[in-house]
Amino acid sequence: MKSKFSQFFFILCCNLLLWFLLTGTLHSDELVAGALVSSIVAFLTLERTSIFSAINISFQTPFALLLYLFEFYKTLVIANFDMARRVITPSLPINPNIITVKTTLKSDLGKMLLANSITLTPGTLSVDVDGDDILVHWVDCPPDCDTQMATQLIAASFEKHIRGFLN
Amino acid sequence: MNTLGYVVMLVGATFCFLGGLGILRMPDVYNRIQAGTKAVTLGSIAVLLGVGILKPDWWPKLVVLGGFIQLTSPVGSSAIARALLRAGVKPWQKQSNGESGS
Secondary structure, eight states: OOSSHHHHHHHHHHHHHHHHHHHHOHHHHHHHHHHHHHHHHHHHTTTOOOOGBOOOOOOHHHHHHHHHHHHHHHHHHHHHHHHHHHHHHHTTBOOEEEEEEEEEOSSSSHHHHHHHHHSSSEEEEEEOOOOOOOOOOOOBOOOOOOOOHIIIIIIHHHHHHTTTBBO | OHHHHHHHHHHHHHHHHHHHHHHHHHHSSSHHHHHHHHHHHHHHHHHHHHHHHGGGGGGHHHHHHHHHHHHHHHHHHHHHHHHHHTTOOOOOOOSSSOOOOO
């Protein structure tokens, strides 16, 4: 998604979808008003939304996005049961540490999505993003864990999924 | 159908409760953020799902609410954790038992 026009169109569609979900009707009046407001918003924010230019729009994009969301919710549920188990166990089985994870995603949007996903996966919380490094607080860090191992365990599967629709 | 909605809401409330318990039990601020973020994200989404089953007309708005919670909650907790790290709060380690960094 390189050109200004496709970016404008993308933001317009997102705004329209949001408008449609919030109003909940398909009345022509509502749709016309929504289209008007959406175009104004998309026009005004065009300069500041270049972050979305990292998205690759192609035939496979929706499938990759769905696959990513499926993986995301699966790990979110696992994370909750994991955390519940730790909280209920009387001895509180945690061994926290802060480690570094390397990412190969280039775009800011990709890094943000990866950091968000890491925060909601079992026992990990992304603390800071600095270039290619993501600082991660890990509740149950295995002993003698290094960057490479942590990257494999925490980031690898999400990175693969995000790469499906982003740079 | 109503029963199913209430059960899903109860599950969500249970997760929120466990998140609160985690905030009380965890030894330092980073672990508390962890317990809070995950449990409350899934808990609120489950509550919204339960409401959606009870009131099927509200689906579109509930989807928007769930999406915003899911996007903003990890960003918020990451921002808090980052500010804490910059302010020099050390994470609690198992070796230094009982000595919290905060």
